[in-house]
Amino acid sequence: xxxxxxxxxxVIAASTPLLLAAAGELVAERAGVLNLGLEGMxxxxxxxxxxxAYFTNYYTGSFTxxxxxxxxxGMVAGALMAVLFAGLTIGLAVNQVAAxxxxxxxxxxxxxxxxxxxxxxxxxTAPHLYIPVLTDIPVVGKILFGQDGFVYFSLILVIGIWWFxxxxxxxxxxxxxxxxxxxxxxxxxxxxxxxTLAVVFGGACAGLAGAYLPLAYTPFFIPGMTAGRGWIALxxxxxxSWRPGRVVIxxxxxxxxxILQLHAQAMxxxxxxxxxxxxxxxxxVIVLVAISRGRGLAGSAAPASLGLVFVPDR
Amino acid sequence: xxxTVVATAAAAAAVAAIAVAAVIPGTVPGAKGADKLKVGFIYxxxxxxxxxxxxxxxxxxxxxxDMGDKIDTTYLENVPESADAERAIxxxxxxxxxxxxxxxxxxxxxxxKVAKKYPKVNFExxxxxxxDKNLATYSGRFYEGxxxxxxxxxxxxxxxxxxxxxxxxxxxxxxxxxxTMLGAQSVNPNIKVKIIWVNTWFDPGKEADAAKALLDQGAxxxxxxTDSPAAMQIASARGAYAFGQDSDMVKFxxxxxxxxxxxxxAPYYDxxxxxxxxxxxxxxxxxxxLKSKLIVMAPYTNMPDDVKKxxxxxxxxxxxxxLHPFKCPVVDxxxxxxxxxxxxxxxxxxILSMNFYVKGVDDNIPGK
Numbered sequence: 001x002x003x004x005x006x007x008x009x010x011v012i013a014a015s016t017p018l019l020l021a022a023a024g025e026l027v028a029e030r031a032g033v034l035n036l037g038l039e040g041m042x043x044x045x046x047x048x049x050x051x052x053a054y055f056t057n058y059y060t061g062s063f064t065x066x067x068x069x070x071x072x073x074g075m076v077a078g079a080l081m082a083v084l085f086a087g088l089t090i091g092l093a094v095n096q097v098a099a100x101x102x103x104x105x106x107x108x109x110x111x112x113x114x115x116x117x118x119x120x121x122x123x124x125t126a127p128h129l130y131i132p133v134l135t136d137i138p139v140v141g142k143i144l145f146g147q148d149g150f151v152y153f154s155l156i157l158v159i160g161i162w163w164f165x166x167x168x169x170x171x172x173x174x175x176x177x178x179x180x181x182x183x184x185x186x187x188x189x190x191x192x193x194x195x196t197l198a199v200v201f202g203g204a205c206a207g208l209a210g211a212y213l214p215l216a217y218t219p220f221f222i223p224g225m226t227a228g229r230g231w232i233a234l235x236x237x238x239x240x241s242w243r244p245g246r247v248v249i250x251x252x253x254x255x256x257x258x259i260l261q262l263h264a265q266a267m268x269x270x271x272x273x274x275x276x277x278x279x280x281x282x283x284x285v286i287v288l289v290a291i292s293r294g295r296g297l298a299g300s301a302a303p304a305s306l307g308l309v310f311v312p313d314r
Numbered sequence: 315x316x317x318t319v320v321a322t323a324a325a326a327a328a329v330a331a332i333a334v335a336a337v338i339p340g341t342v343p344g345a346k347g348a349d350k351l352k353v354g355f356i357y358x359x360x361x362x363x364x365x366x367x368x369x370x371x372x373x374x375x376x377x378x379x380d381m382g383d384k385i386d387t388t389y390l391e392n393v394p395e396s397a398d399a400e401r402a403i404x405x406x407x408x409x410x411x412x413x414x415x416x417x418x419x420x421x422x423x424x425x426x427k428v429a430k431k432y433p434k435v436n437f438e439x440x441x442x443x444x445x446d447k448n449l450a451t452y453s454g455r456f457y458e459g460x461x462x463x464x465x466x467x468x469x470x471x472x473x474x475x476x477x478x479x480x481x482x483x484x485x486x487x488x489x490x491x492x493x494t495m496l497g498a499q500s501v502n503p504n505i506k507v508k509i510i511w512v513n514t515w516f517d518p519g520k521e522a523d524a525a526k527a528l529l530d531q532g533a534x535x536x537x538x539x540t541d542s543p544a545a546m547q548i549a550s551a552r553g554a555y556a557f558g559q560d561s562d563m564v565k566f567x568x569x570x571x572x573x574x575x576x577x578x579x580a581p582y583y584d585x586x587x588x589x590x591x592x593x594x595x596x597x598x599x600x601x602x603x604l605k606s607k608l609i610v611m612a613p614y615t616n617m618p619d620d621v622k623k624x625x626x627x628x629x630x631x632x633x634x635x636x637l638h639p640f641k642c643p644v645v646d647x648x649x650x651x652x653x654x655x656x657x658x659x660x661x662x663x664x665i666l667s668m669n670f671y672v673k674g675v676d677d678n679i680p681g682k
Contacts, residue, residue, distance in 0.1 A: 006530040014523060112360060119362035120565060125551075218522045218544045220566065223360035224392065227517040258520075262527040265510040266477070273511030273680040 007259060008143050012151055013217060015255030017042070017209040019154045021233035022240070022247045023161055024205020029237055030165065031198035032178040032305040036100025037085050039230025040107020041078040041203045042210035047111035049074030049211025050221040053123050067126045070215050071150070071208060078207015079200050081107055086196045093309045104230070112223035119222055126150065126216040150212045155248075157205070162244040174198060178303030181310045191310055206230065239288045241301040250284065257283045351591055353377070354411035355389035356402055358418040358541075359516045365541035366515070366560040367391065369577040370417045370440075376580030377587060385587060395420025403428045407435050413590045415583070416440065418515075419484055425449060436595050438586060441486055443666055445597050452582060455603030456486065457493035457665065458632050459575030459611060460537075461639035462625050463557050464497025466572050466614075467535040468505050469621045470555050476507045477528030479538040479545055481515045483680050487539050489668040493639045494537060495675055497628075508533050509677045518544035529554055535572075546570060555616065562612040573625070574612035582608060601662065604633045640665060645673045 021042055028035045053070030081103060088099045126148040134145040165171040177184045177194050185191045214221045240246035261276040355374055359367040374387055393402045399421050406414050415438045416425045422442040429437045429449040441453040467476050480487050498505040508531060510524040525536050525545035529552050536549045536556040543566040549556035550567035558574025589595040602608030611629060614622045631637035642654035655661040
């Protein structure tokens with residue numbers, strides 16, 4: 001396998017969890033809810049995803065089935081955490097930032113509790129696609145036709161989100177809620193319900209992103225294994241100016257620089273490793289500045305009602 | 315009206331808190347709870363990391379098994395190596411712990427600070443070098459195990475390139491790399507090593523990425539100085555060899571693990587707690603290796619018999635003292651011979667403060 005091919009495969013694997021989590025968060029933020037609990041939802045998805053896959057494998061011996069069940073468990077876990085978050089911020093009108101941070105801490109702790117019994121257990125990784133002629137094409141075969149289900153799903157998800165937000169009425173209403181919840185409410189749209197659904201969707205995506213880690217990336221569970229990826233996903237949503245296409249660019253840029261800096265170190269390039277470690281974050285900020293310059297005034301692309309609590313009829 | 319409700323709620327909560335605190339012995343300072351000695355542990359990572367912290371936890375559990383009726387142990391895990399550490403150590407002190415073990419290099423200054431504040435409490439810091447009347451240090455001579463690993467790696471590598479995943483450029487890590495290289499060079503003088511600094515002790519995803527990068531770049535034996543079994547997993551999936559770190563990681567790489575340096579803390583913890591119980595605890599510096607069994611090598615697996623014999627011979631020689639990994643002359647990266655302060659080998663002080671690479675390492679120490 002050539003070095004370029006190997007690097008590309010590593011990059012795709014590193015970027016997928018970021019893409020999944022950021023895409024879901026994008027929908028939630030477009031509806032006006034700032035969900036800082038992403039890291040907690042991701043790691044709950046990791047713990048429950050691993051648990052689901054492990055038990056399915058144990059009781060049925062089925063392998064592909066166990067990955068599917070694991071992915072579903074991860075999504076459900078993330079969604080349940082999101083329901084809790086929605087209950088607090090949308091139902092009880094709690095400050096979104098505080099609730100999100102609390103949920104992250106809660107999620108990290110709870111996942112450690114759930115996952116403690118699974119440490120040391122192993123499962124098989126998610127199966128990769130194999131199409132007889134196509135996957136064997138020299139350089140691009142494996143990259144385009146040899147990925148696992150999560151990768152293809154993440155790209156379909158982004159396309160689906162784009163189509164939903166910009167080509168359907170429901171998406172338009174969701175964006176309206178995010179931009180001006182008072183007007184949307186005045187027009188008769190169920191603001192609270194829309195926000196709740198958006199948040200639960202975001203949580204499910206984060207749970208799936210978390211489940212990707214033990215099911216496909218490093219096939220074991222260890223408490224704390226998300227190691228801050230949820231926070232990076234949050235930053236990527238801002239990087240993407242809340243547009244689905246740019247989320248893909250951001251996730252892959254971050255993943256690419258992360259992998260490339262490791263390879264550069266292995267090649268003994270004479271650059272200090274601490275600088276290399278900071279490179280992904282630096283690169284993301286620089287690209288963000290570059291693509292934002294075309295906007296003229298620094299008008300923020302953020303949904304105008306992002307983070308604002310909405311209580312009808314107060 | 316609202317103020318009254320709030321005030322009443324606050325008062326009720328305060329009363330409840332005090333009541334709870336009084337019931338749980340030890341949370342109120344000076345409360346006479348049980349008469350057992352309270353021993354506290356501060357862990358860097360999760361006890362489930364199956365690496366560094368896991369072995370300390372195994373040590374603690376061994377301690378409880380041996381002396382459970384005389385002591386009460388507590389541990390705090392995932393304590394970052396920052397100002398937070400000081401707060402965590404103080405929390406253990408205020409909970410009544412009289413002997414506290416802080417298990418990572420980065421806790422050195424916070425432990426020293428808290429030790430000065432509480433002269434009646436005894437502290438033990440792992441892998442550090444600052445001591446005080448109530449602060450002892452302890453560590454393992456991991457470099458002995460690294461030398462053996464280097465020899466095995468050089469024998470097993472077909473490409474002549476070793477991959478090394480490391481965290482931060484502290485002397486223990488540097489001496490580990492050097493000992494590995496010296497061991498490898500004793501078998502193959504032209505051995506090469508590729509080093510990746512991941513700047514964290516624990517991040518399974520990043521360690522896995524680093525392992526993949528090293529394997530993609532031509533290494534076929536992976537060594538690590540980080541705390542999760544991710545690299546072992548990747549090596550196993552790719553058909554390469556790897557060494558477990560701190561714990562026996564053979565579960566994650568049944569066909570990939572050659573051996574591992576296993577930290578064996580329980581006997582040391584037993585001994586120190588016994589001294590504390592007898593009132594004879596003093597500040598010491600313990601640096602145990604293969605001879606004192608503070609480190610043990612995991613069973614040698616996945617290698618031909620002649621390599622296994624070589625490894626066992628080397629282990630015996632180091633244990634007997636006839637072979638020292640840093641025997642003089644030691645030549646550094648620039649070709650200069652390092653001053654030999656220990657007679658026939660580098661002395662402990664030099665190894666503990668090692669900040670140079672030996673000849674043959676093609677890397678620059680970050681931050682130098």
